[in-house]
Amino acid sequence: MYEITLEQAMNFLKSVAIILLSVITLTSQAATQKEYAPSKREQLPPVLNNTYVGMGAGYTSFPYSNSDLINGFQAQSFSNPHVGLNVFIGHYFNPYLAAEISLMRPIERAYANNIINNTPGKHSIWISLMGITLRPTLPINNRLSLYGIAGLGIVSRHGFDVGTTNAIPSEDIATELTGGGVTYAFTQNWHLNLGLEYAFAQQNNHQPATTYAFAGFYYLFRTLHLPKSYSTNYIFHKNLIQIGGFNTHIFNPNINQYFTVKGGLPIFWSGQLHTQNGATLLYERNIFHTHKIFSFDLGASISTYHSSLNNTPFQAISVFPDFHFWFYRSPKIDWYFRYEIAGPTYLTQSYMDNIYLGGQFSFQDLLGIGAFIGQNKNFNIAATIGHYSNGNVLPTNPGVQVPLEISVGYAFK
Structure with a gap:
């Protein structure tokens, strides 16, 4: 007959106690795990x-x-x-x-x-x-x-x-x-x-x-069927104010070419009229976002530029849709890819550097990456390239090229 020693009995009881303690701890954590209800902006407008x-x-x-x-x-x-x-x-x-x-x-x-x-x-x-x-x-x-x-x-x-x-x-x-x-x-x-x-x-x-x-x-697009809650939470601020600028003496004036058909990555455009410096003030408001990966904003901006040949000043006033694809999330920084396309724009000049743009109506397009930084993700940095074109809505359409622009911003609810 097999006899259990006192030491073996104590070890067995110790093992049982450890297992019970682990189960209680995990159950307690599960019971206290925070849940996050979907925001109103996660539903389609x-x-x-x-x-x-x-x-x-x-x-x-x-x-x-x-x-x-x-x-x-x-x-x-x-x-x-x-x-x-x-x-x-x-x-x-x-x-x-x-x-x-x-x-x-x-x-x-x-x-x-x-x-x-x-x-x-x-x-x-x-x-x-x-x-x-x-x-x-x-x-x-x-x-x-x-x-x-x-x-x-x-x-x-x-x-x-x-x-x-x-x-x-x-x-x-x-x-x-x-x-x-x-x-x-x-x-x-x-x-x-x-x-x-x-x-x-x-x-x-x-x-x-x-x-x-x-x-x-x-x-x-159809009305979404959202879950009652999520176990994770990602920040999508409602408002963003951003200011940026560029100078071709600092950055490559032809960087847009790399993202065109000629550059081998046909996702953007260049233009016959080049700009040598400029600055932009921008405001965006988030309209819709998924739980983690995608967001859609509406925005307005005013930009001022100088043409590269004759240094002619002109301004662009735009309203636009802006699409963000969030490809990296962490506690201190969230990175996104940005694509803004076909934002109706008024240009204050239509003839510069011996180039006629077809008229003062145009569309604004932007392509870039950016990040929101900090514990509450309030601070924004971004790098974008730009393009203005009437999309052949007008008979003449040479386009305007805006090279790499660096921006900083602040986001808030």
Whole structure:
């Protein structure tokens, strides 16, 4: 018969006591673990419910020919591109009707080759097609829908001169835009979109019809289903005030080039008009954020610049949407990637350094990284590059390049 010694019994009781103490401690910690209710800004604003944004790529046709040239000019041939990209944003008022704004641009220019009785060469024609349309929709089932579009199309065309005589005018041309397509819902939010758009020819403006057939996708925003609480908490301040500046004697004046098609990372733009120094005062207000990774702000800014060639001063007054993607979180510092796009802007000058910008209306774009520092994450530092462009909404669109700008700021509730 196995006998238990007093020492073995004491060791066994000690082990049991340690296990019980550990269980009690863990249970106590679990019971006292702090829970965080979702903030009001973690729910989509009602205005965004049933709003969608999307993009696509496909075949485009706008067959320029000698009938579109004026003042008696004729070309030996025309090169018309056949690949275009589009972006669009819309809102469903109900399951059967939406309103939409779209923009399509070919990835290359059209060319009139070798004007007869003139110096041989290629003369470029740039266009973009903006649409402001209604989108009636017929749901077939829970996933498949048919839709049509009808409304206003605006062809923004940049033509060319031969010598001092105009061959194709640069102008904005209003036309009728129609089309349709089919959508398929992979999820409640993500949708495949196959579409066809047709802008009617305007013979009085020497503009041929434009056809665009594309495949793409869109994301449909819907009211979110949030948990009752979280076991973790991340800071998203409601307000941010920021001031920044730059000088090309300190920073690389051509840093934007690295983030363009020519630089191998096609996520941003440069511009023909360069700036040599400037300063910006900015205010942002957070509208929406997820629990940890994404936030959406609306902002306003006023910037002052000097052009690089003639040192011409000008200002830019902007309102804009700003998207933040938070890629690193720690107790003392939170890092984010920032992308601001298509912020409507008023420029106080439209002609500088022998470059005409097309007008005083433009869009502001910013790309950069930043961080909020400190225990309460109130202090902000950021590095951004900038760009102004009218997005080919106007016939002339050389763009403005703003190089690396360093900013500091303060965030608060």
